[in-house]
Amino acid sequence: MIILSRPQIEALVDLDSALAAIGAAYIAASDGRATMPPVGYLAFPDRDGDCHIKYGHIAGDPTFVVKVAAGFYGNPAIGLPTSNGVMMAFSAQTGVLEAILLDEGFLTDLRTGLGGAIATRALCRPDARRVAIVGAGIQARWQVRCLRQAMPETQFSFSIWARSEDRARETASVLHDEGVDVSVSTDLERLCRDAEIIITTTPSREPLIRDTWIQPGTHITAIGADAPGKQELDTALVVRANHRICDSLEQALDHGEFSAASRTGNISAENCVELGAVLGGKAAGRVHPGDITIADLTGIAVQDIAIATSVLDACKRSLAG
């Protein structure tokens, strides 16, 4: 059996392979080739913590994957990271546990970043350059890194806004050290009015982005809303968008960014398409340059399957080599 630590996983990850694997996994999910039971959940309200268990299998894959991801939001106050987690790969032929990836949440962060990049690449205007990053948590960083990886030929201009200007500056500084210039904005409205791509990564429970701020032609990738009560975009903006795309119709309408507009009866599953259908050429993404497109990503188990499989393939190649 293979057991990999986080540093080993970080050394093995190949972002281009992972991008390809996650894109294929979205298509498999939308084609009905993936089994993804409801996400398991445990809450620890006394500690502001929770645990999600995502698991599934893509038909024909030699392995199936179970992921346990914990988020304890008081951890930073005691010097620990918020996220923890582990992914396990089992043989789909024998049930034997083949690998444990002690990724401590790293692969979840990464696959979320890569999912966002895939959505943004598929849906933004080809000439879009000005990218607004909203929020300054770990996903803000990964969305920038992964978008650059997914579209290496595009010279993006990144700006970031966060409720805490200090945290926005800190994120800009970290990315600067990685060779990416990110300007810090203190005016969210102006940032959004000027953006061609907006990527929202906050845990907000009330809309941050107003409908009236958004220009025709803008693409928005909304990462933050992944549980009941979370919302980053005006409901009117979700209703106004020309195209609504999501990783999972069921999750987006139940507890993602599209859920508020669904609850008020303004949109339904008929007005949304899955990202896998767009990637597979079975549904339209952006049609006109002036379209507003919104991608609502809540995170699905096939992303975990794809990233875990991608790391394990790299590990096996390195052992064979």
Next chain:
Amino acid sequence: MIILSRPQIEALVDLDSALAAIGAAYIAASDGRATMPPVGYLAFPDRDGDCHIKYGHIAGDPTFVVKVAAGFYGNPAIGLPTSNGVMMAFSAQTGVLEAILLDEGFLTDLRTGLGGAIATRALCRPDARRVAIVGAGIQARWQVRCLRQAMPETQFSFSIWARSEDRARETASVLHDEGVDVSVSTDLERLCRDAEIIITTTPSREPLIRDTWIQPGTHITAIGADAPGKQELDTALVVRANHRICDSLEQALDHGEFSAASRTGNISAENCVELGAVLGGKAAGRVHPGDITIADLTGIAVQDIAIATSVLDACKRSLAG
């Protein structure tokens, strides 16, 4: 972080501590102190395999446990064991993964055996000696071992019956090598008519044990039925029993041994009690020597929590010592 292999776990397990921990866990579950979400499930029909994910938390416990258990029933034909699995313990304060128990299904087999022994001890007549074991799989062995551990002063007389007489002989031989005499029966009716305790451990999908075979005063522990469609006892026998006890009312009535009688409307939750309530003194088990008692055990996550915690406590003691 602690990672233990199966041989390490086998060396650390203390059956008496585990018995006490599992008994306390049943009481916690029936008292409403345990969170046990619905069991996660993946099926691999092409390979006659499935995977169950059980997880939960007992209020106040410093850890929570996630167990992944796979059963691939064609494995023995290719020289592999049917069961595989892993248990993980996480801090309920921080979400940090604290231990991985690579038990390969051993702890599931053991906690199932211990659960059966706890039920049998709590419900059989104090003077019961003649024990009929029905089925010759791994649970047949564990039920014998654990019952002897739980009731060390009782001189039981064990007999075993299985559809395959060869497998019954093989199990008797294995137990003989461990110092336990088990006679092999070829007549299930006679075995049951003569028994004071019957422990059923088969994956049968139709009743094996007839109502008319069972004498007043008999206790039956039914282990096999843990999924829809499985049934070991005549529905009439379940209805006739004076006391019906189960580890989980919800599971027993939905897919356990009590489900057939529940579906026909002959029994309901009002006619059953949970084992934890009996152990905690909140419900009656056996009342009269002539009562027929049936314990239906489908397996609950608190057993996994208890056995994992028990092994980890032993590990920490051995590291400290």
